[in-house]
Amino acid sequence: MLPLSVHHSEHPTRTDLPRVIALVDRKIEAFIDSRGFPPNLHDAIIYSVLGGGKRLRPALAWYSSLACGGSGDDSAQAGIAAELIHAFSLVHDDLPAMDDDDLRRGRPTLHKHTNEPLAILAGDAMLSLAYEAAQEHEDDQIAHRLSAELAQGTRAMIVGQVYDTLGGLPDDASPEEQLELIHRNKTGALLTASCRMGAICARASDRQLELITQYAQAIGLQFQVVDDLLDIEGSPEQVGKALGKDAAAGKLTYPGALGVEQSRLIVDKLAESASQSLDELEQSTTGSIEPLRDLGRLLTTRKQ
């Protein structure tokens, strides 16, 4: 990987979100640059991974490390891995055969910006690169655990996408159970993996890891309910993509199945559950849980 010239003044507390994101972005770019890709593939990957987006997953990894007494920075390989998986999934989800989206993060989707074969292959490359990033953690034992978390999160994410768009859900599940099964897999699992990977990088205790997992599962589901709400209540400028598509496609959504008010109550309940997990974690760590708490709050109003 290329050397990064990081000045101490750049991360005074290591908790400032824009600074964390700027650091992570430079590490992502250096990691991708170091692979020796042909220019067309390289540019497609950079366009997808670094063009917009809020780096929620690397931030979760970073802050989970901090919350468990780590340096934050020690989660960088995990954050790169999680962001690459996220970016790959967006590129493939946007394809004409899938959601057929032209707009993502306020810009043309990759297959519109370049072409469809390159979008398929760049997505594949990003998926594989994520495992490369995880396994290049300097500690082999941690690298091995990161790969296992990444695999779990990625597999669940794909299963969730299948449930959401192609069926395969258990016949006897209620609408609310179906929604939870879709979203705990589709969105929640990778967010959970991001938090767990950050905690693992910080060499968290079993109890700390358990509480981080509870926090992550709560905000992961919350994240999706907020997304469903934004799809019917947000503006394209706010969300950076076409809206109302879920309803138009007759998709099962929280506000669709349970109503807007009930969905908002679920968001509040999940936020409370996440907060309680952090209160408990605070009793068993020397680290700072405030950044993770703030990030959780951010999710109640806005999805990346």
Place this chain on the structure above:
Amino acid sequence: MLPLSVHHSEHPTRTDLPRVIALVDRKIEAFIDSRGFPPNLHDAIIYSVLGGGKRLRPALAWYSSLACGGSGDDSAQAGIAAELIHAFSLVHDDLPAMDDDDLRRGRPTLHKHTNEPLAILAGDAMLSLAYEAAQEHEDDQIAHRLSAELAQGTRAMIVGQVYDTLGGLPDDASPEEQLELIHRNKTGALLTASCRMGAICARASDRQLELITQYAQAIGLQFQVVDDLLDIEGSPEQVGKALGKDAAAGKLTYPGALGVEQSRLIVDKLAESASQSLDELEQSTTGSIEPLRDLGRLLTTRKQ
């Protein structure tokens, strides 16, 4: 993973190719079954991985293990991983936006058999599953090395596919250099990774690993030249897919660039080089190199 009831009589010498393939297939199936996929995704993966094909990559891993004094069977996780990467690449390469193939191994391609979104997602799942298989090797250190080999092979494979179909090759490369750059990446790297992973599972010495790598690189390129020759000389029944497509698409091929006779000479030269590497390996191993030698010979006449 589900237990396998393997009788000793099933692998008397562990070198018999059909028996090795039958054993590997049962392990692949058990591995996929153990993931708890929804039925549509599960069936799509099984259809792609176990529907036809010769398991060349698991066989190379198995025989490379034997050649370095291993048990063959110790390479099973590596073989599953390599076959999953191979299967994922075929599914994505066959997509309408890519090669747009209707026929593969004498049967409908996955997107024809099911649908395009499921083919994209099943391919993604297989790629991720490959890393799961590698990291589940019982020895963590070996698992870590397998993941690195798999990453190297997969990244190169995707780069080779980009070179072959979307450009990005260095401007100053001659046609023969371009062909080698395409195929050492597109086909050779994963075959090399398969052999190296088998050797690593057998705890090969550095020298053994080097010779296995030389062997693999020679047969890897040979494999592709034979494939190019079959595309113009074979029959659909023999090859199990539509033929003459490379020439029709104006693709750079060995017989196209260098002529059929010159291409056959290259095949012979590469076979000789592979054989010499095995001769040297024979001096530094207690294992059996004959199975690997036989497999190399098989490739001079037929590609899977």
